[in-house]
Amino acid sequence: MRLGFSISGHRDAASAVAVARLAEDAGFDTVWITEDYCERGAFALAGAIAAVTRRIRVGIGVVNPWTRHPALIAMELASLEEISGGRAVLGLGASNARWMTDQLGLPFDRPIGRLAEALDVIRAMMTGEHLDFQGEHFRVSAGLAFSPPRRTPPIVLGVKGPRALTLAAERADGLLLSILSSAPYIASVRGRVGPEAELAAYVALSVDQDARAARDRLRPMVATYLGVHGDHEITRTAGLDAELCAAFRQGWLDDAPRTDLVDDTLLDLFTAAGTTAEAAASLSRLADSGLDVAVIRDDPDVDPEQLMNVATLLQKAPPVSPPDDRRGDR
Numbered sequence: 001m002r003l004g005f006s007i008s009g010h011r012d013a014a015s016a017v018a019v020a021r022l023a024e025d026a027g028f029d030t031v032w033i034t035e036d037y038c039e040r041g042a043f044a045l046a047g048a049i050a051a052v053t054r055r056i057r058v059g060i061g062v063v064n065p066w067t068r069h070p071a072l073i074a075m076e077l078a079s080l081e082e083i084s085g086g087r088a089v090l091g092l093g094a095s096n097a098r099w100m101t102d103q104l105g106l107p108f109d110r111p112i113g114r115l116a117e118a119l120d121v122i123r124a125m126m127t128g129e130h131l132d133f134q135g136e137h138f139r140v141s142a143g144l145a146f147s148p149p150r151r152t153p154p155i156v157l158g159v160k161g162p163r164a165l166t167l168a169a170e171r172a173d174g175l176l177l178s179i180l181s182s183a184p185y186i187a188s189v190r191g192r193v194g195p196e197a198e199l200a201a202y203v204a205l206s207v208d209q210d211a212r213a214a215r216d217r218l219r220p221m222v223a224t225y226l227g228v229h230g231d232h233e234i235t236r237t238a239g240l241d242a243e244l245c246a247a248f249r250q251g252w253l254d255d256a257p258r259t260d261l262v263d264d265t266l267l268d269l270f271t272a273a274g275t276t277a278e279a280a281a282s283l284s285r286l287a288d289s290g291l292d293v294a295v296i297r298d299d300p301d302v303d304p305e306q307l308m309n310v311a312t313l314l315q316k317a318p319p320v321s322p323p324d325d326r327r328g329d330r
Contacts, residue, residue, distance in 0.1 A: 001287035003311050004030035004295035006061065006202055009039025011300055013048060016040065019304045020049040024056040026308040030089065030200070032061035032176070032295055037103055043076045050084035058084050061176050061295075062091035062158035063120035066100050066108070071140055073118070074125035078148035086149040091176045092119060093158035110161050111138060119155065119171055127151045156198065160234055165192055174198030180225050181272040182238040183289040190290030200293035203286065204271040207310050211274040218271050219262040222324060226266075227252020238269050272314070282312040 002193040005023040007016045013079065020031045031049060035042035042060045050058045055296065058080065063073060073090070079087040094111035117135040124131045130143035160167060168175050169192055177189065179202040204221060206213035212293060223262060229235050230249035231242050251258035267273050272282035286294055296311045 001283070001291055001315070002029040003308075003315070004028055004032055004047060004059070004200060005035055005295045005304070005308060006032040006295050006298050007045070008044055008263035008300050009034050009036050011040075011298070013040060013045060016045050019050050019298070020053060020056070020058075022051045022305050022308060026305075028056060028297070028308065029124040029293055030057040030059050032059040032091070034061055035063055037067075037301075038050060043080060046080055046088070047083050050080060050087065053084075053087075055087075057087050057089050059156075059176070060091050061087040062093035064093050064095035064100075065114055065138075066106050067093055070118035070138060071125060071212045071310065072141055074122045075144065077122065077153065078126060079147065081148045082146075082151055087135060087151070088090055088153050090098065090122070090153065091158045092122070092154045092155060092172075094164060110137070110163075112118075112167060115157070115159070115164065116167055116171070119167075123152070126153065142330040154198075156200070162233065163190060167192040167255070169197065172197070172294075174200065177201035178225075178229070178234060179204060180222065180229065180234060182234075183285040184239070185234050185237040186286060186289040186291050188233075188237050198292045199290060200295050200329070201286070201291055202297050203283070203294045204273070204297045205279060205307060205311060205314075206271065207276055207279045207314070209275065211278060214275070214279075215264060215267050215273045218267060218273050219259045220257060222262045222266060222270055223257035223259040224252060226262075227257055276310075276314065279310075285312050287294075290324045 005028050007019050023031045033042045033045045042063060046058050048059055049280050078087060094115045100106040100108040115135045121133055121138055121140055124191050125144055126148055128144055130146040131140050133140040156174040157168040157172045158176040159168060160178050174197045181201040204218050206214040206217045206269045226248040231245035235245050248258050272279040283294060
C-alpha cells in the first residue's frame with residue numbers, strides 16, 4: 001500500500017506548497033488538494049505545487065460539475081497537466097445539497113446523471129478534439145485550444161453511494177474514498193469495482209506513546225464525520241446500527257458533535273490511532289481490505305513532517321491486534 005497526503009484547505013498557500021514538497025521528499029505517491037467551500041481553490045494550489053515538485057502526483061480531491069462546468073474542468077486539468085509534466089489526477093464528485101443549494105443557491109438534482117455526463121465531456125475534451133455533446137445536463141460544442149501532454153490522464157470519482165460506485169466501476173480509473181472508510185467498507189467497494197481500479201482513501205492518523213492521548217485527538221473529528229455520514233452504507237458496512245448513526249447525525253445537525261459516543265472500538269474501525277503498533281495494525285487492515293493508497297489526512301495542529309515520518313514508519317512496523325478489553329472505553 002502506498003501513501004498519499006491530503007493538504008488541508010485551512011493552510012495558507014505558502015504552507016500548502018511547503019507541505020507538498022515535504023511529501024515529495026518523504027517519498028509519498030500523491031499529494032491531494034481538497035476543495036471545501038469556501039476554502040482555498042484546488043486548481044490554483046495544485047498549479048503552484050506542480051511548479052515546485054518533480055515526481056509526486058498532484059491530485060484534485062475533489063471538484064464537482066455544479067460550480068465548474070465540465071469544459072472548464074477539462075481546461076483546468078489540461079493546464080495542470082502542462083505545469084506538472086503529466087502528473088495530474090482529477091478527482092470528480094457529485095457534491096451535496098448542503099453545499100450546492102443551502103450555501104451557494106444552486107439547484108441540486110440528479111447528481112449521478114450530471115456526474116456521468118461531466119465525466120464524458122471531460123474525457124472527450126482531453127483528447128484535444130472538437131466535441132459536439134448534447135446531453136440532459138450539458139451541451140457542449142467546443143474543443144481545447146491546445147493539446148495536453150496526456151490525452152487520458154487518470155480521473156477518479158470521490159463518491160460513496162451505490163449508484164455512484166457502479167458508475168466508478170464502469171467508467172472511472174479509480175475511487176477516492178471518504179474519510180472514515182473502514183476496512184469492511186473498502187473490501188465491499190473493492191468487490192464491486194474489481195481488482196484493476198485504484199482505490200485511495202482519506203485516513204486519519206494519530207500516534208503517541210500515550211495511546212489514549214492519540215485517540216482523544218481524533219474523537220471530535222470522528223464524531224463530526226459520523227454525523228456527516230449518518231445512516232449510510234459507509235457506517236452500516238462497518239457495523240453501526242441505525243440508532244447510533246441517528247445520534248451522531250443529530251449531534252452534527254445541532255452543531256454539537258457526539259464525541260461522547262466515540263469509543264475505542266469506533267476509533268479502531270475508522271482511524272489509525274494509538275501506539276505505533278496499534279496504528280500500524282489499522283493501516284495493515286486497510287491494505288488487506290484492498291486499499292492501494294492511504295491518503296493521510298492533514299491536521300494543521302500537527303507538524304506535517306512528523307505526521308509523514310510516522311506514516312512511513314508505520315508501513316514497516318509489526319502490527320498487533322487491539323486488545324478486546326479496550327472495547328467500550330471512552
